[in-house]
Amino acid sequence: MxxxxxxxxxxxxxxxxxxxxxxxxxxxxxxxxxxxxxxxxxxxxxxxxxxxxxxxHPAIVAAVHRAGEKAFHFFSGMIPEVVAELAQVLARDWLPGDLTRSIFINTGSEATEVALRMAKMYTDGYEILVLGGSWHGITGGASAVSMASDRKGYGVPVPGIFVIPEPNAYRPYVKGADAEAEALANLDLALKLFDMQSTGRGAAIMVEPVISAGGVLVPPQDFMQALRQAADDRGMLLIFDEAQTAFGRIGKKTGSEHFGVVPDIMTMSKTLGGGLPLAAVSTTAAIEARLYERKFAYYTSHVSDPLTAEVGLAVLDVIQRExxxxxxxxxxxxxxxxxxxxxxxxxxxxxxxxxxxxxxxxxxxxxxxxxxxxxxxxxxxxxxxxxxxxxxxxxxxxxxxxxxxxxxxxxxxxxxxxxxxxxxxxxxxxxxxxxxxxxx
Ligand SMILES: Cc1ncc(COP(=O)(O)O)c(C=O)c1O
The missing domain is CATH 3.90.1150.10 (Aspartate Aminotransferase, domain 1)
Structure with missing residues (x-):
């Protein structure tokens, strides 16, 4: 066999x-x-x-059993109770600053697609700044903003993507340079070049709090604060991709908490489902209100999935209890x-x-x-x-x-x-x- x-x-x-x-x-x-x-x-x-x-983990096994007993699936706009509960727990116990509004999908790639759609609709822009070595997923929009993968052979990526050199304390671009000063100088230069090339339709700056696939690079604190400032100065949104860093992995609730920098949109995935396909994107009530006015939509057959939401609640509970x-x-x-x-x-x-x-x-x-x-x-x-x-x-x-x-x-x-x-x-x-x- x-x-x-x-x-x-x-x-x-x-x-x-x-x-x-x-x-x-x-x-x-x-x-x-x-x-x-x-x-x-x-x-x-x-x-x-x-x-x-x-x-x-027994808590995940039990959650799957509970959800399996019900085994239902609703139309995308029909929200299962357990999904409302998960949104509440996230806002109450885990999310930083004024991030309170969430949507639940399945994978990190999808979470990136949701975040990019939100930022584009909110700003009426399309230009995205990302870091060298970034990895935000494999689907169309997500792979366009991912620099750590092999991009050859899959056709034309989404336009409007600009790259900021990633900070690398061990391997600065200029050998022997003071890595932290270099990271800020590179950011400054990247922003000047971006401003030169931009059509004035900036949407977002997207970053992983720890650039993981790019070599587990921890950006300096000043660098993350400078990204916040750069986004604000240009009317762009700051997106943190917390696929790996949220919910304890780095010894804090989130990467946002580690850096003391609150993004406008946060994506979470891998660590939320504990092995099941659950992802979330959270934003502020103000951003959500404007998106709602503009009839923002993101749905797949498995948006607001009750089984994975049940598991997500169990995972968050175990992280707290243990x-x-x-x-x-x-x-x-x-x-x-x-x-x-x-x-x-x-x-x-x-x-x-x-x-x-x-x-x-x-x-x-x-x-x-x-x-x-x-x-x-x-x-x-x-x-x-x-x-x-x-x-x-x-x-x-x-x-x-x-x-x-x-x-x-x-x-x-x-x-x-x-x-x-x-x-x-x-x-x-x-x-x-x-x-x-x-x-x-
Ligand atoms: C930081 C980050 N964002 C997004 C993704 C994409 O997640 P998924 O593979 O669930 O689509 C990954 C996956 O490796 C990741 O590490």
Whole structure:
């Protein structure tokens, strides 16, 4: 049966041009994922960065059961009670500033589409500023504002997109520059160029509080404040994409709280559904009122979905009851400490960065040159997987090789220790193998 399904997966599925795994996957619990060959892996990516409360959490299982008992589906304008409850909980307990009005959809890409539609209709503009290394999703509008993906081969992207160089404290654009000063100077220059090119129809500036796919880059505080100012100065809206950063991952309720900067629109997704397809976009009552006047609409067959809303409520409740926001700080500090110990011993670990349990570890050939160690990154990631640790590596020629590490917020000290042991062994073996190949 296992073998037959492995064959079926090869024969009947559209293949993905990225990572390929040797087996199919069957189950998961907490931090552990199990494949069809009975092998267990520590999941240090929380699936697609979604399973923040751990896989197969009893609260999620119960919520799915409750919603499954009802198993209804309404016309898009007919709001299920549970969706109203989720909107209320978000506004009351989680959203910053005066963000109070929400809409619920399914994926982060869709959340980006909603945010862009809101900003365009509200401002009557269409120009969007985004950061280098950004990732806001794969659908048409979302991929047009995403700079971290391969954009080749999919036709003409949506027009009106402008790029601000991303702040990178480890790898400033000008080697040796003061990274924070450079980030602000680059922003200033990007805005001058934007003003030169703009048709006067600016709609929004969109940013991830931690630029994750772009290499887990944490922007400086001043930079985020300057984005707020830049949007205000131009009558544009500021959008925070909190797909990964909301609801505890970075040790705060939101990235907005971390920076003390409140956006006009916030998108949330991965961490809200805990593994189920739930996303939200929130804005202020004033913006919502103007959109309503203009007959704003965004709906798919699964807008305001009751099943995922039930799960979202359960996820938020678990994060509060199990104090997972504080736990992300505590376990993040422990994980960072373990990486910093490794960094003392391995010249190839150039940088350890991130917030809470969203961490980036950048590999270099040596610390003086900071040359990206792509082959080492790929080999070590593969060896980690073979030894039971699933990790994600971001590799871009211009940005280096960066492990993105984001285990569930429920991860234990023992699991972190086990992951670090696997990783160290994989790193040592990979360094030996590369040295042997060079010598041969
Ligand atoms: C910051 C950010 N925004 C948006 C998305 C898109 O979300 P989805 O894959 O759910 O469409 C992602 C997914 O990786 C993301 O990391």
């Amino acid at each position: 296992d073998q037959a399904l492995e064959e079926a997966s090869k024969e009947f599925l559209v293949r993905y041009g990225g990572d390929v795994f040797p087996a199919l996957f069957r189950s998961a619990k907490g931090t552990i994922v199990r494949d069809t060959r009975g092998r267990d892996y520590l999941d240090f990516t929380s699936g697609q960065m979604c399973a923040t409360i751990g896989h197969n 104090h997972l926001v504080a736990r992300a700080n505590e376990m993040g500090a422990y994980l960072r400490g373990r990486f910093e110990e490794l960094q003392q011993r391995y010249e190839v670990i150039g940088d350890v960065r991130g917030l809470g349990l969203l961490m980036g570890v950048e590999l270099v050939t040596d610390r003086a040159s900071r040359t990206p160690a792509h082959a080492l990154g790929a080999l070590t990631t593969q060896k980690c997987f073979e030894n039971g640790l699933s990790m994600n590596i971001r590799r871009r020629p211009e940005r280096g090789s960066v492990w993105r590490i984001a285990p569930p917020l429920t991860v234990s000290h023992a699991e972190i220790d086990q992951a670090i042991d696997i990783l160290e062994r994989a790193l040592r073996d990979s360094l030996d193998e590369i040295a042997r190949d060079k010598a041969a």
